Amino acid sequence: MADIAVLGHGVVGSGVLEVLRTHVDSITRRAKEEIHVKYILDLREFPDLPYANSFTKDFNVILKDADVKIVVECMGGLEPAFTFAKQCLSNGKSVVTSNKELVAAKGAELLALAQRNNLNFLFEASVGGGIPIIRPISQCLAANEVGEIAGILNGTTNFILTKMIREQMGFEEALKMAQELGYAERDPSADVEGADACRKICILASLAFGTHVYPENVHTEGITKITLGDVAYAGAWGGVIKLIGQVSMLESGKIAILVAPMFIHRDSQLANVDDVFNGILVRGDATGDVVFYGKGAGKLPTASAVVADVIDCVKHFKARKYLFWEDAKPDYVEPFEKIPGDFFVHIQSGENSAEAFAQAEELFPGASRIIRKEEVPGEAGFCVNGITPEALEERLRSLEQKGVALLNRIKISDF
Ligand code: HSE
16 A cells, blocks of 8 residues: 655645545556555544545644655645655655646756665646646656657636636636636736736646746736737738747757747647647657647646656656656856747727838838738738848837837747
């Protein structure tokens, strides 16, 4: 029998308990021994649960129990999760976590600690929830050089954008609906401002390229400024707006990494990833594009990935798993402002759209205008190709000095 402890009895922690209880036979068969939850750490009381006697409020009880060889961290947030994970890995206990904040901020340190102590630190659930992505990148695609990863990594924002695209619902209304349906947190800022997707693309970048990428070094934009007008222009251009996390390896050996709403073409594999679903495209040199699709969040999908890691740990008590990456290298991330790309620009000036575009054309010769149905008088949308964000911003400032209002600028994807 393998004794484990679960830290946190929230959505994911209670899901882990549920999956372990409802799938006991198949899990025992696969792990080759029974998995027994000896402790659950939570400060709250759950007297009516059948496993109420397993609760403790004292982490040290778990830490000191030598029988517990695997600790499942489902508390979320950086602290005390980081301190607890470090203490476990320093005291002979492998750690399984669903905590993207922890892995994005402390992955290199915890992986190194696990390696020194011949233990496992596994986090399959931290990026795709129920979508397998950590093992596929580190094992199944290991023969490839991965050149690029692009993904819709946040279900809340994908739900909101889908409502905006399909039903012309405004951002605020769609957010409210997401909250009512339980798809968005009461404080949705990490989702709508892109921080959640940023943590996930940083974990994938670290894994794919072997060097830790910290979220604070990544250009991050959310979807709060996206309007129905932008959505209509994307449609007229031939695509949709999605919040994309993207990382690519540059010829210089540096990486380009960002999170931003992007115009993506209707033919892209990610264009039809809608509602709360996530999609992740991994571009390998031998495989070409491989796409992963499914529910990136939720109690049971996430718990399923956590329990799979626990089974893996039980089967590998004496052997370390494959996961490892180095700590960050200075200047490893090419600044977003220096990387040329294509952009959509949305402006407003006076009452005549053709004249508004003509003003823009003086600064952006060769810009291609997009005309959408029911264009607001004086509004214009156009695409600028092959420009660095810093040059774009400089010219947009000049445009504003000419009295043109800048409504938005949105990156156009290259996949
Ligand atoms: N709020 C996140 C999402 C949960 O919407 O994808 C999973 O990280």
